[in-house]
Amino acid sequence: MLRAWLTRGMIFAVLVLGVPAWAFEKPDFVVIVHPSNPVSAMSRLDLERIYRKDIKFWPDGEHVIPINAPSSSKVRASFNKTVLRSSIDALVTFWNRKYFGGETPPLVLRSSDAILSYVAQRPNAIGYVPAGYSIEGTRVVPIRFDD
Numbered sequence: 001m002l003r004a005w006l007t008r009g010m011i012f013a014v015l016v017l018g019v020p021a022w023a024f025e026k027p028d029f030v031v032i033v034h035p036s037n038p039v040s041a042m043s044r045l046d047l048e049r050i051y052r053k054d055i056k057f058w059p060d061g062e063h064v065i066p067i068n069a070p071s072s073s074k075v076r077a078s079f080n081k082t083v084l085r086s087s088i089d090a091l092v093t094f095w096n097r098k099y100f101g102g103e104t105p106p107l108v109l110r111s112s113d114a115i116l117s118y119v120a121q122r123p124n125a126i127g128y129v130p131a132g133y134s135i136e137g138t139r140v141v142p143i144r145f146d147d
Contacts, residue, residue: 027078027079027082027131027143028074028078028131029078029082029129029130030128030129030131030133030135031126031127031128031140032115032116032126032128032129032138032139032140033119033126033139034119034120034123034124034125034139035137035138035139036123037123037124037139037141038059040141041141041142041143043143043146043147044143044144044145044147047083047143048083048084048085050064050066051066051068051083051084052084052094053066053098053103053105053106058124062123062124064126065124065125065126066106066107066126066127067106067108067109067115067119067125067127068106068108068109068127069108070110070111071088074130075128079128082145109127112129112133115127115128115129116129116133116136116137116138117137119137119138120138
């Protein structure tokens with residue numbers, strides 16, 4: 001009964017109130033940083049700004065190094081949809097424009113293991129891996145989806 005009510009409530013919110021469907025989905029990835037990174041949580045909007053390189057520095061003044069999964073991976077598609085709210089094609093267009101302004105996109109590593117290893121070795125790095133993935137040597141940063 002509760003599940004049916006929630007489903008109807010979600011449909012009502014999407015159709016009548018204009019609340020997007022992704023607002024009800026739990027991400028299937030976690031955002032990771034080096035254990036020494038002082039950030040304890042961040043908003044979805046700040047994470048998007050980091051990955052679009054509009055935010056370039058951590059609050060302590062250190063340079064942010066965002067790391068992406070391969071564009072063909074499921075975790076990247078989920079991250080793009082949930083955090084960046086963009087398709088791969090839209091992001092290619094976005095980065096083509098920024099590239100001609102001298103800005104390069106985030107580094108792409110070939111696997112979740114490579115992302116985990118990179119973030120574990122670099123205090124300024126931030127990345128994402130599938131939920132449930134071993135995050136040894138890193139720390140999860142909770143993301144607030146309240147925007």
